[in-house]
Amino acid sequence: MRYTVPFGGFIRQVVSLLRRCVLTTREGGGVQVVARVAAILKSLEGNERGMSLGEIAQRSELPRSTVKRLVDALAQEDLLEIHGHGGIRLGSALMRLARHSQLDITTHAKSFLEALSVTTEETVVLCSLSGNELLILHSVLSPQPLRVSPMAGNFLSLHATSSGKVLLAHLQDEQVKHLLGTPLTAYTDKTANMPALLEQLAEIRRCGFAYDAGEHTRGVAAIAMGLETSQGHYAISVLGPEWRITSRHAEIKTALGQTRDEMLKTFRSLE
Template sequence: MSRQEPESGDDSKQGGIQVIARAAAIMRTLSEHPQGLSLAAIAQAVRLPRSTVQRIVCALEAEYLVEALGPSGGFRLGAALGQLVHQTQTDIISLVRPYLECLSNRLQESVALSKRAGEKIHVLDRIVAERDLRVVFPIGAFAPMHSTSAGKVLLAGLSDDEVRELLPDPLPLMTRHTRDLPALLAELAEIRKSGFTFDHEECSEGISGGSVSLDTYLGRYAISVVLPAARAARHIEAIREALLACKRDIERAIGRAACRR
């Protein structure tokens, strides 16, 4: 009988990476089914043999990252996972800031992270561009949802009925460019398709901005590029591409729907 050769360092490393990737796929699948799934259902979802899934699930169960549902069979995510998330992934600002810095450096414009606060937008963090003509705004600032690109991408996550219930009619006129409610609802329909919007001096004269929504397990936010209106029109496509790329990078790392294959 010939003696089996030990695994090389590279083979062992690749095997370890494959196991981690498979375990991550199983955990993502279980995150989408909080009621739990059987081993057969997990195997079908991740396209792996049932025996492979069983070995990985047993290892995850030993670390309390997955737990059995009891006599009914099946598995769901375990309590240890929630503890890890609570201890290490609770601050959206520190998680997103490196991406905001990259976005600002790429475009040489000011960028912001915002969330909804009633019928207003609340600025949680911002990076101010290092250039002569730039937009500077304070952290903690509030602005109307209906007249800002950040507010509009978050409103697009609501139904039209919810928007009508949330916002006054008529909408407050912030500038001569501010949209009325019918025009806003039409724009929201377009945002739901494209995932991006731009405001042209709708909140403040001389200031424009583009935004995308950010969907994470910590909630729904908006990331925005804010710049002088004088140079906005010729850069809309570059801003759109940069924002969508930034959104993909962040949601791949921390989004609820990240890394699906």
């Protein structure tokens, strides 16, 4: 099976749209315009409520007049949507292209996730960041009678799950605070507050693994690792009854690491 990456098509389509934006603005220098557009798009990442021109200008460190011209051009190509004052957010064209990218990574990750589930005899899930929530892209259920059964398409908390913490660890602490807000919802008496969460994220950045032992659901535990691809950041986690997961930490971590490395090696060689 050949591994094709529609994200390459995603990039080409975005670049094509950006070139049209260059032509419809009075900004000088195509490369400079693309850099400015990228700064605007990045400033809106993860902000579903939308931002004002002033907020975008402040976050992107661009003049407000420049932001106004580029936002208008991006909106014409559906790369941004404008819903009144303070309602500028990422547009439908980007969302459609991003969804195609995620479908591809899910399709080609299935065999690896299934093998990991066979090895660990536990449920395995692939997740991504969706706004301020954790989106389950694919799940392989444990063959054991007592198992955890998350379903693809469901949303979970970021701060109380191992996969969510892995994805949060890619952000700076201030970005985490801005994304999640405070106070954090306590799902159980083990759910971390913000200071404890930031300590956990620092450890995840150091060791590469994230844990959840009854923080989201009583009696359920999970171990996760990040999967950094050309299509973006994802998380793979193994989850099950807390007593089974915590008693096999070392074994599960080894299996997770091997699976992640095999996936990345295969993806890179076939791009």
